[in-house]
Amino acid sequence: MRQAGRNLPEYRKLRESFGFLDLVREPKLAAEVTLQPIRRFGFDAAILFSDILVVPEGMGQSYSFGDKGGVQMKYALNSAKDIERLETKCVVERLQYVREALLLCRKMLGEDTALLGFSGAPWTLANFMLEGGSAKEFTKAKELFYGHRALFDRLCEKLTVAVTEYLRMQIQTGAVDAVQIFDTLAGSLAGRDLEAASVKWIKQIVAELKNELPIIAFCKGANSDWKLLAETGARVLGVDWAAPLRKVREQLPANVGVQGNLDPYLLTTTPEIVARETERLLAEMQGSPGHIVNLGHGVPPTAKLECIETLVNTVRQFKS
Numbered sequence: 001m002r003q004a005g006r007n008l009p010e011y012r013k014l015r016e017s018f019g020f021l022d023l024v025r026e027p028k029l030a031a032e033v034t035l036q037p038i039r040r041f042g043f044d045a046a047i048l049f050s051d052i053l054v055v056p057e058g059m060g061q062s063y064s065f066g067d068k069g070g071v072q073m074k075y076a077l078n079s080a081k082d083i084e085r086l087e088t089k090c091v092v093e094r095l096q097y098v099r100e101a102l103l104l105c106r107k108m109l110g111e112d113t114a115l116l117g118f119s120g121a122p123w124t125l126a127n128f129m130l131e132g133g134s135a136k137e138f139t140k141a142k143e144l145f146y147g148h149r150a151l152f153d154r155l156c157e158k159l160t161v162a163v164t165e166y167l168r169m170q171i172q173t174g175a176v177d178a179v180q181i182f183d184t185l186a187g188s189l190a191g192r193d194l195e196a197a198s199v200k201w202i203k204q205i206v207a208e209l210k211n212e213l214p215i216i217a218f219c220k221g222a223n224s225d226w227k228l229l230a231e232t233g234a235r236v237l238g239v240d241w242a243a244p245l246r247k248v249r250e251q252l253p254a255n256v257g258v259q260g261n262l263d264p265y266l267l268t269t270t271p272e273i274v275a276r277e278t279e280r281l282l283a284e285m286q287g288s289p290g291h292i293v294n295l296g297h298g299v300p301p302t303a304k305l306e307c308i309e310t311l312v313n314t315v316r317q318f319k320s
Contacts (some may be wrong), residue, residue, distance in 0.1 A: 007303045011035050020065060024051050027100035034105050038113060040305075041312050045114035048102060048170075052120030052182060053054035055162050056129050059090035063133070076132030080151055088161040092169045094259075098171055106175035114177040117170035121154075121183035122159035123198040129155075129162060138185060145197050152197075160201045164208045171212050181205065181218040181234070187221015194222055199232055206233035216259060226251040241296030245281065249288045256292030262311070264295045267303035275318070278314040 014023065022028045053063045053071060063072045064088060077083055080150060098117075105115055114315040122139070130140035131289070144152040165180050185293035186198045198219060204216050218238030219229055228239055230252050239248050250257050266274050278293075285291045293315050 001027075007299065007301050007305070008036055008040060010040075023049065024054065025097050026151075027097050027104055030097070030101035031064065031104035031108060034101070036109055038109065041308055043113070043292050043312070045116055046105060046109060047118060047180070048098070048105065048176075049117040050101070050118070052118075052184075052195070053128060054095055054098065055091065055125055055166055056086075056121060058086065058094040058166065059086040059158070059162055060090075060308075061086065063128075066133075070134035071128060073129060073131075077130050077155070080154075083151065083155050083158070084156050085157075087166070088158055091162045092165050094303060095166060095169070098166075099169055102170060102173045102175040108274040111304065115116070115175055116178050116180055116216075117167065117176040118130055118180040118182060119163045119167050119232075120168075121181050121186070121198065121217075122156045122163060122201040122234070123161075123189070124183050124185045125159050126155055127185050127188075138188060142188075145193070153161075156197075156201050158202050164205045167205065167209060167215075170313075171209065176213065178216060178236075179217060180213040182219070183219040183222070185221035187223075187240075189222070191224045194219075195228055196220070196227065199228055202232045202234070217266060218259075223248075231257050236290070236292065238294070239296065245291075246288065249291070254289055258288075259292040259294050261294070261296040264297050264300050264303070267295075267307040267311070268300060269307065271306050274307045274310045275314045278311055279318065282315065282318045 013031065014029070018029060023033055030049045034046050037043060038046045056073065057063055059098055064072050066072050102115065102117060109115055127141040128136040130144060131138055170176050181202055183198055183202065186194065187304050189197050202217055209215065214235040216236040216238060217229065217232050217234035220240050222229065223240070223243040226248055236257040237252065239245055239258055241261050241263035243261065245258060245261045252258065262277060266277055
């Protein structure tokens, strides 16, 4: 579960002494935060504690968090010159702390628990980079996409190279069992533009990695064309909670798995509600090949520990 550790008391204890970026950039701390939810809940897989914005940072556009929350990039991409000065050759070198964290995680996890790496997708990264950080409404990437397509493509070409090299580095550590590509803002695109602004670039990344490890692609909110998403070449597609999972499964080839898709809000309710809705999902997907039980997005910061425990126990005790 992505962000499964941020509501834990042991995580909050660490945050009393360290800032978020300290946890991301210090391998020992990143490994510790990665393993905290595994120790408490015994998930089948751990996902590296990191941030999608390490990729722009590796390209020379660093980021921070404001006093009132929200991401702030060191500068916004305001011109073709800004885009051209982004570097792709230094990404792996600058992000060696991620490699070190993965190796530590693998050593601490042993071989019984899977470890997942990840990256943000070019479309989502481009939105933050062009806005200069968080925004109530992301508009500048669309402005570039519709008004200056060649320049938009140039930015995504650079991001595609950077993400590919970043994921390849994670795979070549030998520590991870799969990697995920998160396109959190894919749902902001009109259906007809999903291929050109998002899927095209994910497809190139998957093709470049040449099936070195299973790749999971999650295009949040892009629920209108599952055949197109399957064409990314990803082995598994993440599905958010707004899509009927059984119908999604029926639209996909048998060799493409699905991951999801409980509403994260359920973890803020009661154990009884969580058990009921988890059993409903399991019964709905019974007999369907390649289903990985998960949330339809990250764990909310207000999630209750007893609700997460109930979800895990319900899945493990379910009898088909």
